[in-house]
């Protein structure tokens with residue numbers, strides 16, 4: 001029952017960088033626990049634009065800061081839907097009163113899953129959906145009459161949320177270390193795929209994927225296959241590695257191992273789902289036909305207008321849970337009518353306006369223009385991504401404090417561009433990535449402007465060194 005030793009990793013786990021300067025923090029404490037006094041104040045927002053209290057205009061290249069606002073701010077149809085639903089019925093407790101709004105949204109999503117998913121429920125954050133996934137896989141095995149299945153295998157590095165269960169499944173030391181004594185000790189971590197960084201010379205993507213699948217198999221065998229209930233993975237890694245799509249063959253190889261040992265496959269699409277990588281579900285874009293048993297989504301689902309997440313399940317899990325009677329999960333705001341109605345509208349707009357085509361086309365434009373614009377900047381070491389989810393990796397060997405991603409993020413903001421900066425160190429190796437994830441409505445011109453401002457900001461930071 002003890003966790004396996006963490007596999008050696010040649011690259012850091014990343015966490016969102018600290019603000020580059022704290023000198024402007026006022027002496028008087030803020031009334032907010034997570035005080036925001038060092039952060040710029042937003043006065044208004046429209047489309048992909050924030051207007052600050054100083055009057056400065058900022059172009060949003062990361063959907064509100066965290067890959068959430070997939071339609072931008074100020075979408076009149078979404079706001080009308082919110083008001084209309086609020087007038088008809090703002091709230092009904094899901095244990096006492098049913099409504100068709102959640103039912104309709106679950107059906108709508110299942111219909112677009114190529115048969116992978118047959119049922120879902122709606123919660124309020126990515127972490128809540130991940131907690132529900134952890135509990136659901138447990139319930140599944142108990143209903144199957146196999147209560148000895150209690151262990152979870154996830155990956156290193158990974159981020160699956162900030163509640164205790166989700167922090168336990170994830171593995172970013174800076175986010176979980178102080179809580180370690182409170183975290184479940186039945187969680188084990190295998191290497192998260194980073195083909196370019198960690199493959200052996202001459203090793204193909206498929207060979208690398210097969211190697212990681214056998215690491216998973218070895219881990220299952222060392223715990224005991226009868227004790228493992230699920231494997232958790234993000235189809236495209238977001239915050240843990242600054243956007244990392246999987247290498248070829250990864251999900252088929254992993255899924256074969258899970259099948260061999262009767263282990264559920266849980267996909268965390270909190271960040272990469274809801275259209276971000278060019279399909280409604282992220283696994284449809286990168287998992288080569290592999291389907292999840294359980295899936296979590298959030299962020300883009302509500303487009304930032306509501307705080308909604310979803311847990312979705314395939315037939316196998318749905319059958320067992322229904323046979324057993326009831327899904328043992330309940331929160332006061334589960335299936336909240338306004339959340340569900342708004343998410344339904346956000347999804348319908350994406351489909352009606354064919355925004356997924358725009359996600360794919362603008363994503364390709366972003367990678368190719370960014371690659372071109374930074375060709376002569378050696379400090380840009382990798383540009384990668386899928387759809388409108390792109391990581392621009394900077395040379396982490398430059399021994400700076402504040403770190404280079406923090407500096408670029410700050411410089412970009414001065415230049416009128418909002419990006420995410422990820423940074424982290426393990427064993428003295430520094431990883432620095434700028435993450436881009438604009439709204440799905442982003443135009444060709446806005447992509448070129450994002451590229452221009454980011455390349456200029458990187459150049460200015462490098463020149464100042």
Ligand code: PMP
Nearest residue numbers: 125126127159160161238270271
């Ligand atoms: N899983 C992944 C992959 C995430 O990126 C996040 C949030 N960054 C979460 C879970 C947790 O979601 P939330 O912050 O909404 O609780």
